[in-house]
Amino acid sequence: MSSNQSNTQNGSEQKEKVSESAQTSLSKKTETITPEFESSIVNQLVTRFTDKVVQVVYVRPGRTKILVPPNEIVQVATFLKDTLKFDHAESVSGTDYPKDNQIEVIYHLSSYSDEKLSSHVLALSTRVDRNDSRMPTLIDVFKSTEYHERETFEMLGVYFEGHPRNERFLLPEDWADIPPLRKEFRIKGR
């Protein structure tokens, strides 16, 4: 395994609870590499929404990740779409963190209409309570999330409030078990 300088900020977001302010995490990043364009995007977000709402998880060349509370996600997404020109979601996924009793839902956003953004993927993430996992849908902001959110609903049991169809999509209609991508679901025999 050779050494690599570009990975010092490899934010282990389940342990390093993203509590430090956006400014410190940004200045830490700029010591190693200076992704100026990426920093300008998150700076705009933090200026608009304060660092209590938008927490910056990491800034790397071409990739940024922010964490927002579920009740603010629609406003942040609208700002991302209208002002920063992120126009579609490439993927919506969820990660189960039983230790924190949380499920992280991540929207990977990118842009076709703005050429400068085409190499950039912004991860808009939020964390919902594992026992009462519900959050507002982003389908009105990004139409492209429709099937992805439906998949996240059945695979992780996150209920998207306002989504027209929180229904089975890939799983069988008679699936009668817990959502399979939760960590307590075990594959038989493993």
Added chain:
Amino acid sequence: MGLEIVKETEEDRLMTLSVGPQHPGSGHFRFTIKVDGDYVVYCDPDPGYVHRGEEKMCEYRNFIQNIPHLERPVIHDSTNITYSYSLAVEELTNIQVPLRGQYIRALASELNRQVYTLYWLGIYGIFLGHSTMFMWPVGDRELFIDLLEALTGARVTHAYNIPGGVRNDMPEGFKDRCLRQVAYFEKRLVEYEDIFYNNPLFRQRTEGVGILTKEDAIKLGVTGSVLRASGIPFDVRKAEPYDIYNEIDFKVQYMKTGDSFARSMVPFLDMRESCQIIRTLLDKMPQSGEVRAKLQPNPKGPAGESYKRVESGRGALGYYIVSDGTPKPYRVKLSVGSFRNILALPYLLIGSKLADMPSIYWSLNYWPVEADR
């Protein structure tokens, strides 16, 4: 007791049809449509017939063990589906790929994209009733399968990309053989154009059918040939070059009409461009050197996450991998082109004629097994 007169309602006129999963024209995929006379008024995709839980399986195996089963969703494009996985794992575990390894990897992915596109073209041809266009691409596909067999040792599922490079070096005399077969294939492409793309019957059935405008393509977030057919020249190889693609000069092929014809033409133009890319890659490739980095027996890196994408036969193919510092990934998410493009199916089918269904559905470059994962 008098006779009751029942008036025909709107609902009575509609007929519900279930297309698939056994129907040969759908693949392992079902969608329900309602028709009013000739016109489709409702469409509801129902994937999942070949869902195998790839993402869950990944959590039980280490980074290297995951490669063979991850190419099962799309065995005809198996090099590309493991490409972005390798890129993501390399970022997580800090592995640098040697230059020759990068070139061979790109070469294998170009050859494999041809295999996939030819297979797709064969299916597209046969479902539009053009059986020559089934026989020819499936026959010519053997050219590239043979090349990949010589390169990787396997005909279809190669498991060739690994984090750190490729599994083995090119065999002796591969370059000449590759150049010869690509030159032959380019002549065949001219014949394809004559017999298929310039066929008036084919053009009638596809031109002006299922138009996806530029704005809607962006809104629906489609990718690959569907996106480029709607006038957006977006190709991951150009937009965000991975490995050595920033040194390869090529044009992103796109069209502006956004109809089924454009969606079937763009993969064809891609194949032609890909022949050029293969030549450039063979030309620029370092003649000797390592093809893969030395790996630990069980590679692992610090906890973190990575999102990497490549351009596959069906568009951007992304992997989102979360690692908790152990040799097994904590979470793997595949964002595949098929799953993204199927959002456009109800949008395009509703309002079009039932007879246009095959030409719209197959032009979406949809691979059911990949979408289900």
